[in-house]
């Protein structure tokens with residue numbers, strides 16, 4: 001039994017409005033066919049299909065203010081209602097109060113304690129590590145939880161040797177922004193295939209995609225559409241190579257943003273909980289209604305508690 005957690009930063013379930021919502025405009029034939037012709041919007045949830053289910057879950061957690069990344073991601077990794085305990089949403093990077101929750105008790109640390117294997121499949125460039133080492137950059141919640149669990153982040157060498165994936169799936173960023181003209185490039189579908197193969201090494205795999213939140217803050221409709229269409233092709237390659245009887249792919253987010261480009265801020269929208277896998281494997285997630293329910297359902301599925 002294995003789980004792949006696909007984390008897409010800043011995607012909520014929005015209105016069926018093509019003016020503001022790239023999920024309406026983007027062509028996503030793979031996902032739409034699985035959702036019985038529906039788009040990934042508020043009006044499509046809940047949906048229960050043969051191999052996929054979609055539910056809308058609440059990232060606000062009863063706390064005023066717009067949900068933020070550090071607390072939202074920390075909730076997803078621990079199951080604790082951290083914003084309620086602290087009295088605020090916080091982000092993008094964790095402050096010391098949020099960081100305390102990420103030392104032990106995360107899905108990553110529980111996987112290690114259960115003597116199972118976990119990984120964050122993103123490859124990080126040298127300048128990321130330089131920033132961390134010099135103190136100029138703080139870990140965001142996900143790499144902080146990972147490294148606190150004693151699991152190393154993957155490097156450019158892991159990417160070149162085929163053990164990790166590019167944060168943009170295709171590797172174009174390594175060429176365009178990171179100065180690696182020889183970095184491997186993947187067509188989106190091939191990146192999905194690659195992802196399916198990498199996941200076979202682990203009980204719990206995590207992949208973090210952050211550009212969606214960025215496109216939301218930039219209110220960049222063409223870029224948002226391009227991201228979604230790339231992601232749909234990734235999904236095609238991933239699902240074609242997925243063992244539905246022995247694994248669940250879980251896709252969710254920390255807060256809304258990209259689904260409403262009329263604002264550059266995060267939104268209070270519910271976020272999608274998309275599950276790919278056989279019905280009996282998805283049962284553990286039936287009662288998830290907000291971000292706090294995700295980690296317990298993963299822990300139960302992987303028998304980590």
Ligand SMILES: [Zn+2]
Nearest residue numbers: 010069213266
């Ligand atoms: Zn953001």
